[in-house]
Amino acid sequence: MYGYLIDMDGVIYRGTELIEGADNFIKTLLEHDIPFLFLTNNSQRSRRDIVMKLRQMGINVGEKHIFTCAMATARFLAEQKAGGTAYVVGDSGLTTALHRNGYSIVDKKPDYVVVGETRTFSFEMLEAATNMILDGAKLIATNLDPNCPTQSGTRPGCGAIVALLEEATGTKAFSLGKPSPIMMRAARKELGLSSNETVMIGDTMSTDIMGGVQMGYRTILVLSGGTRCDELGDYAFQPDLVVGSVADINPREVSFNIEEYTLLSAS
CATH class of the missing domain: 3.40.50.1000 (HAD superfamily/HAD-like)
Structure with missing residues (x-):
């Protein structure tokens, strides 16, 4: 089973709006003790402030689940x-x-x-x-x-x-922020995982996915945020999976067989 580093804006919420299914995805992680961290390049809020924002959206996590740049x-x-x-x-x-x-x-x-x-x-x-x-x-x-x-x-x-x-x-x-290997490595060590046990989930190719690829992590691009499917050809590196949102991921049984997923265009 993998552990997860999860970007926030564009993956869990957009601004102040929860992305549909994100709460159930996090609930599954918590219920099955699957290790995860929210990984954000936003330095404005403290961990406590981020926890409160998530709780107001119905996602009940603790400060230990937050890792900021x-x-x-x-x-x-x-x-x-x-x-x-x-x-x-x-x-x-x-x-x-x-x-x-x-x-x-x-x-x-x-x-x-x-x-x-x-x-x-x-x-x-x-x-x-x-x-x-x-x-x-x-x-x-x-x-x-x-x-x-x-x-x-x-x-x-x-x-x-x-x-x-x-x-x-x-x-x-x-x-020091994503895609810096310093932040990506520190977050993995926070979870006590090896590189081949770690999955980076993000919506941005140039930070989330690049950082994961450079560290040898598995990577999942979600199309609920900043990257469109038709933009993938612009990059020399590619994610392991592309899905519509975290609602399309079963964290207990995630497979990196691309044929099991549908590449969704951003329309």
């Missing part, structure tokens, strides 16, 4: 430099993760400038970050997603903010 980033920085300092362009999910891993948030001479998703940054913050990087602070990205879907459309993502700082400083950011 903010957590991956904070753990990595703590391993690189214990008790370090960071200037943060981001929200509470990121600052909470840094604090829990022994980091202090400062506004002068930080070891790292750490960038995550946020709607509350200003040009003054970016100017300060630019000068800190030019003064020797290392540029860290929780992820490089260029944009994020919202209820009202699309907003610039962490990757867009990072691109501005990269151009302004001539420095390339080091990213």
Whole structure:
């Protein structure tokens, strides 16, 4: 039996709307003690906040089931430099993760400038970050997603903010979010699984599926989110399975015989 790393937005919900059948899929995992983690590239919310959002949608999981790019980033920085300092362009999910891993948030001479998703940054913050990087602070990205879907459309993502700082400083950011092997490996180890026991379920080829392929995991692309079936030919790598949504997956008896599944076009 496999264990599962599961993307959230586009797989379990879209914005604030639960994707049909996602609650039953998670219920099956819980009832049969199948190991799983929700794996998200959104650094804005803490694990507790994510748990509450899911519970409001009828999915009752605990904090142990949540693994965010903010957590991956904070753990990595703590391993690189214990008790370090960071200037943060981001929200509470990121600052909470840094604090829990022994980091202090400062506004002068930080070891790292750490960038995550946020709607509350200003040009003054970016100017300060630019000068800190030019003064020797290392540029860290929780992820490089260029944009994020919202209820009202699309907003610039962490990757867009990072691109501005990269151009302004001539420095390339080091990213810890999907498809980074650092995050993908840390999540697998959190479940205590080997690579051949791990399945990555996601809706985005360039993060979820690429990350899984690079780590040697089985991969399942769902068409309930950001990728259409007719886009698969654009990629040099392919998922092991393509299904309409997680409602089409029986996690107890998942088979990687592609003939048992129907490739659904996104219409």
